[in-house]
Amino acid sequence: MESSFTVHYRLHCAAGENPMDKARGIALEQTVELPATCVRDDIREQWVGQIQDLEPIEDAHWQCRISYDTRLAGGELTQLLNTLFGNISLKAGIRLERVDWPNALLAHFGGPAHGIDGLRRMTGVEPGLPLTCTALKPVGYSADELAELAYRFALGGVDIIKDDHGIADQASAPFVERLAACQAAVERANRQTGGSSRYFPNVTAPAHCLAERLNAAREAGCTGVLISPWLCGLDSLRWARDHSGLALMAHPALTGGQMGSDHGLSPELLLGELFRIAGADASIYPNTGGRFGFSEATCHAINQALRQPLGNLRPAAPAPGGGMDAQRAPHWIERYGPDTIVLIGGSLYAQGDITTAARKLLQALGRN
Amino acid sequence: MESSFTVHYRLHCAAGENPMDKARGIALEQTVELPATCVRDDIREQWVGQIQDLEPIEDAHWQCRISYDTRLAGGELTQLLNTLFGNISLKAGIRLERVDWPNALLAHFGGPAHGIDGLRRMTGVEPGLPLTCTALKPVGYSADELAELAYRFALGGVDIIKDDHGIADQASAPFVERLAACQAAVERANRQTGGSSRYFPNVTAPAHCLAERLNAAREAGCTGVLISPWLCGLDSLRWARDHSGLALMAHPALTGGQMGSDHGLSPELLLGELFRIAGADASIYPNTGGRFGFSEATCHAINQALRQPLGNLRPAAPAPGGGMDAQRAPHWIERYGPDTIVLIGGSLYAQGDITTAARKLLQALGRN
Numbered sequence: 134m135e136s137s138f139t140v141h142y143r144l145h146c147a148a149g150e151n152p153m154d155k156a157r158g159i160a161l162e163q164t165v166e167l168p169a170t171c172v173r174d175d176i177r178e179q180w181v182g183q184i185q186d187l188e189p190i191e192d193a194h195w196q197c198r199i200s201y202d203t204r205l206a207g208g209e210l211t212q213l214l215n216t217l218f219g220n221i222s223l224k225a226g227i228r229l230e231r232v233d234w235p236n237a238l239l240a241h242f243g244g245p246a247h248g249i250d251g252l253r254r255m256t257g258v259e260p261g262l263p264l265t266c267t268a269l270k271p272v273g274y275s276a277d278e279l280a281e282l283a284y285r286f287a288l289g290g291v292d293i294i295k296d297d298h299g300i301a302d303q304a305s306a307p308f309v310e311r312l313a314a315c316q317a318a319v320e321r322a323n324r325q326t327g328g329s330s331r332y333f334p335n336v337t338a339p340a341h342c343l344a345e346r347l348n349a350a351r352e353a354g355c356t357g358v359l360i361s362p363w364l365c366g367l368d369s370l371r372w373a374r375d376h377s378g379l380a381l382m383a384h385p386a387l388t389g390g391q392m393g394s395d396h397g398l399s400p401e402l403l404l405g406e407l408f409r410i411a412g413a414d415a416s417i418y419p420n421t422g423g424r425f426g427f428s429e430a431t432c433h434a435i436n437q438a439l440r441q442p443l444g445n446l447r448p449a450a451p452a453p454g455g456g457m458d459a460q461r462a463p464h465w466i467e468r469y470g471p472d473t474i475v476l477i478g479g480s481l482y483a484q485g486d487i488t489t490a491a492r493k494l495l496q497a498l499g500r501n
Numbered sequence: 502m503e504s505s506f507t508v509h510y511r512l513h514c515a516a517g518e519n520p521m522d523k524a525r526g527i528a529l530e531q532t533v534e535l536p537a538t539c540v541r542d543d544i545r546e547q548w549v550g551q552i553q554d555l556e557p558i559e560d561a562h563w564q565c566r567i568s569y570d571t572r573l574a575g576g577e578l579t580q581l582l583n584t585l586f587g588n589i590s591l592k593a594g595i596r597l598e599r600v601d602w603p604n605a606l607l608a609h610f611g612g613p614a615h616g617i618d619g620l621r622r623m624t625g626v627e628p629g630l631p632l633t634c635t636a637l638k639p640v641g642y643s644a645d646e647l648a649e650l651a652y653r654f655a656l657g658g659v660d661i662i663k664d665d666h667g668i669a670d671q672a673s674a675p676f677v678e679r680l681a682a683c684q685a686a687v688e689r690a691n692r693q694t695g696g697s698s699r700y701f702p703n704v705t706a707p708a709h710c711l712a713e714r715l716n717a718a719r720e721a722g723c724t725g726v727l728i729s730p731w732l733c734g735l736d737s738l739r740w741a742r743d744h745s746g747l748a749l750m751a752h753p754a755l756t757g758g759q760m761g762s763d764h765g766l767s768p769e770l771l772l773g774e775l776f777r778i779a780g781a782d783a784s785i786y787p788n789t790g791g792r793f794g795f796s797e798a799t800c801h802a803i804n805q806a807l808r809q810p811l812g813n814l815r816p817a818a819p820a821p822g823g824g825m826d827a828q829r830a831p832h833w834i835e836r837y838g839p840d841t842i843v844l845i846g847g848s849l850y851a852q853g854d855i856t857t858a859a860r861k862l863l864q865a866l867g868r869n
Contacts, residue, residue, distance in 0.1 A: 162792070165639030166665055171850045172639060180641035180673075204671055205640065211705050211732040212669040215754050219667065219732070222757025223793045223823070271533030271540060272573065273548035297534055299587065301580040303572055305548075337579050339736040340708035364579040364587070366734030368707040386583050389590025390765045391758035398758075424530070425591045455591075482539045 137200040139185060139233040140217065144195045145226030145395045152195040156184050159227065160199050162220045180205065203238055210242065210368040210411055218391070218398060229398045232406065239444030242371065245414045247357075247380045248447025249440070249472050252414055255356045255380065256292040257329040263466045263498055265290075266382075266452060267491070268478040269315065270297035276306040280314035282487065287322030287330035289491025290500070293474065294319060295359045296335035298384040308334070308346055316353045333382055335359040336373070343369060347377035356380055357414070363387040367411050374412035382452065383413035400431050405438025408449070415450040415474055420465065423456030429468070436469055452476045459484070459494045466498060505568040507553060507601040508585065512563045513594030513763045520563040524552050527595060528567050530588045548573065571606055578610065578736040578779055586759070586766055597766045600774065607812030610739065613782045615725075615748045616815030617808070617840050620782055623724045623748065624660040625697040631834045631866055633658075634750075634820060635859070636846040637683065638665035644674040648682035650855065655690030655698035657859025658868070661842065662687060663727045664703035666752040676702070676714060684721045701750055703727040704741070711737060715745035724748055725782070731755035735779050742780035750820065751781035768799050773806025776817070783818040783842055788833065791824030797836070804837055820844045827852070827862045834866060 142159065146152050157169070160182030165172050172181060185198035206213040221227050245251070258264050267286050269279045279300070286294045294315075302308045312334050319332040336346040336358045343365065350358050357380030362370045364387055373381055385404055391397045398407075400418065408416045416439055419425030421432050432453060439449040453465060454476030462475045477494065484490035495501055510527065514520050525537070528550030533540050540549060553566040574581040589595050613619070626632050635654050637647045647668070654662045662683075670676045680702050687700040704714040704726045711733065718726050725748030730738045732755055741749055753772055759765045766775075768786065776784045784807055787793030789800050800821060808816040821833060822844030830843045845862065852858035863869055 158792070164667065165641070166636070166667060167639050167847050167850060171847060176639055176641040180639065204673070205667075207669045207671040209669060209707055209710075211707055211729070212667070212671075214732050215667055215669075215705070215729065218758070219729070219754035220757075220823075222755050222759075223753060223787050224757065225794055268534070271535050271544055271548065273533070273544040299532065299534060299573075299580070299583055301575045301577060301583075303575040303580075305572070337583070339577055339579055339740065340711075340734060341740055342577075343708075361579070361583065361587070364582055364734070366708060366732070366737065369734065372707065372709055385591060386587035387590050387759075389588075389592065390586070390761060391590075391755075393758065393761065396758065419591050424526070426593055455588075479535050479539060482535060 137202055138235055138238060139198050139200045141230045141232070142197045142199065143228040143230050144197055146193055146195065147226065152187055156187050156197045156199065159221055160184055163216055164201065164205060166220070203235060206238070208241060210371060211366070214367055226395055228396055229402055231399065231402055234444065236444045239410065239446055242410045243374070243412065244409055244446030245412055245449050246374050246378070247414045249450045250447070252380060252450055255329070256331055258292055261471050262500055263471050264292045264450065264474040265494060265498065266293040266295060266474050266476040267291045267481055268295055268297045270300065270478065272297065272300050272303060273305050276311040276314040279306055279311055280318040283315040283332055284318035284322050285488045286491055287319045287328070288326060289488040290326065290328055290495045291330055291491045293331050293333055293357070293382070295333040295382060298335055298337065298359060298361055298386055300335055301337060309349060312349055312353050316355055320354065331356050333357045333359050337361040337364050340365065340369065343373065344376065347373055347379060351377055351379055357382060359384055361386040362408060362411065367407065370408065370411035370413055380414045381412055382415040382417065383408045384417050385419070400427065401434035401438040405435045406443065409439055409443065409446060413449050415452045417452040417454055417476060419455030420453035420457050425455050432469070436473070440472060448472070450474050454478070459490065462494055463497050505570055506603055506606060507566050507568045509598045509600070510565045510567065511596040511598050512565055514561055514563065515594065520555055524555050524565045524567065527589055528552055531584055532569065532573060534588065571603055574606070576609060578739055582735055593764055595764055596761070597770055599767065599770055602812065604812045607778065607814055610778045611742070611780065612777055612814030613780055613817050614742050614746070615782045617818045618815070620748060620818055623697065624699055626660055629839050630868055631839050632660045632818065632842040633862060633866065634661040634663060634842045634844040635659050635849055636663055636665045638668065638846065640665065640668050640671060641673050644679040644682040647674055647679055648686040651683040651700055652686035652690050653856045654859055655687045655696070656694060657856040658694065658696055658863045659698055659859045661699050661701055661725070661750070663701040663750060666703055666705065666727060666729055666754055668703055669705060677717060680717055680721050684723060688722065699724050701725045701727050705729040705732050708733065708737065711741065712744065715741055715747060719745055719747055725750060727752055729754040730776060730779065735775065738776065738779035738781055748782045749780055750783040750785065751776045752785050753787070767802070768795060769802035769806040773803045774811065777807055777811065777814060781817050783820045785820040785822055785844060787823030788821035788825050793823050800837070804841070808840060816840070818842050822846070827858065830862060831865050
């Protein structure tokens with residue numbers, strides 16, 4: 134692998150805090166975890182983070198770049214995450230804006246197996262047109278009730294019909310039962326319409342169940358799944374990519390606390406680059422103007438992180454959701470471009486007849 | 502299982518935000534993820550969170566309790582975490598202070614296999630006296646160099662000699678090689694001293710490697726390991742408990758962003774109860790006055806969450822660390838009580854002769 138990756142930090146210094154001390158503290162904390170005086174010269178030169186620059190940018194804020202030897206990450210996503218934000222997560226005023234990734238590290242982790250093009254192939258959506266996605270819910274419905282919704286969404290032509298991420302393996306609709314019922318329902322609708330709607334079951338689970346659920350999904354005929362990497366561990370994405378062949382739609386559950394404005398990882402780094410590097414073919418995030426608080430600039434930054442050139446990694450599809458109004462979907466595609474998955478749940482349910490609601494959405498998006 | 506668990510929230514309302522709307526939003530967001538008008542009566546009654554009370558507590562802050570049907574968690578830690586802080590992590594001003602856990606849910610997840618008593622048995626430290634712990638570092642040292650440190654700490658009588666959590670499987674000291682060298686070094690010292698020092702290797706790794714590393718640790722003769730649940734996924738703790746028989750010392754890497762003062766989980770809920778429920782026999786946290794920012798009240802709250810009665814779960818050992826001065830160790834044991842693991846790294850290294858430094862620490866703690 135190439136020798137180093139560089140992290141761009143935005144530091145906030147509280148009263149009395151010295152920015153250079155803070156930067157040096159990060160470089161030590163994320164590597165040797167020892168005071169500088171206890172570190173041998175050879176270790177300091179090879180393993181301690183190297184401060185590249187440190188500049189004031191605005192009131193009490195500094196911009197800083199620190200380079201780390203790629204060997205620190207040890208080729209594992211768990212340790213890469215630790216090097217990025219392990220111990221310093223417990224400090225304050227440290228925001229990771231972005232990372233300069235060496236190509237060798239990107240190639241090692243590999244990124245999406247399918248990417249946007251793969252999702253287009255499995256759903257038959259031509260380049261230049263957006264994909265659509267919706268969620269089966271609520272939790273509490275039986276497998277048959279969820280399957281009936283899946284059938285009606287598929288009749289309406291929704292491309293990806295995923296489980297709500299909070300539907301796991303509850304007794305009301307156990308995974309195996311739900312998988313069979315929903316997949317059969319979507320296939321039945323496809324036979325009627327000639328379409329290629331796809332059911333993506335939620336496989337988020339304890340690690341020992343993940344393999345089982347992925348196998349079951351593939352054997353049932355699914356071509357993709359939903360997974361929440363922060364609930365399972367980020368490496369679960371990579372594992373699922375390498376062992377299932379299925380397309381992976383990542384959900385941001387539990388990531389929110391990690392993305393503060395003065396402390397944490399930037400949303401484009403976490404939900405964009407890290408999820409893409411780990412293997413997400415699509416990344417769901419809360420669109421601006423919905424139930425959550427991202428700005429439009431943040432949404433654009435996530436889109437860019439998922440789609441822009443990044444080593445030889447395939448581009449992944451942004452999937453803005455989280456309370457988007459179906460009527461506003463064309464507006465967002467105009468803003469975000471057609472290589473986007475429009476994820477709409479509640480606003481379709483609220484219309485009562487979800488098949489008609491889905492058809493209207495597709496029409497508005499130029500999809501027929 | 503019993504029917505519900507109750508979450509105690511502290512809500513911060515921004516200007517124009519209505520506290521009851523905010524509470525209702527949480528109850529919907531964490532369950533059905535639909536507007537109330539789209540939810541059938543039977544689903545609302547059984548599955549939507551039930552607001553128990555909502556009281557103003559201070560400027561712009563409210564206290565609120567919401568109960569959730571235990572079936573929501575589906576018996577899985579991934580989904581339990583999701584129900585606690587999945588989507589609402591992406592909102593603002595929602596802090597989970599604590600949870601009233603039903604005994605059946607506690608019994609289902611099971612908690613520590615060894616607990617404080619088990620750690621005492623494996624190290625031979627009598628009740629009424631604190632345990633000691635240190636870390637092998639820095640990253641970059643060879644397996645033999647780390648083993649030499651392990652030997653010298655063990656000669657000094659440190660009870661638990663763990664890998665630094667940033668030492669994973671880097672080429673400088675690959676896991677298998679390091680395990681063999683450090684375990685042999687600690688055994689050699691024990692034969693000389695007649696003591697029972699224990700080497701806890703860091704098994705934090707991608708899920709598919711976790712089983713291998715746990716097996717290797719057990720076969721090498723280790724009785725415990727270090728693991729960072731937020732890097733691997735919380736359920737990795739439970740899995741390791743059920744499949745290895747080893748004692749589990751949990752490290753807080755990457756948890757920091759999740760514990761904001763106005764948004765997130767309280768440290769006592771995350772590093773205390775959740776880690777204990779998932780199977781941690783000991784939980785490391787940054788002690789007040791070190792390199793991190795916890796208050797002493799927070800440290801006491803974590804200690805309490807780890808040790809106080811909680812269903813039939815064994816008490817777990819708090820392991821305050823993160824830059825503690827060896828000279829202050831007796832002070833902290835006086836404050837925190839003897840069922841505590843004193844975790845000291847840098848302050849021992851800084852003394853140069855780490856065997857003598859360790860002996861002094863033990864003496865100061867009344868340990869000989």
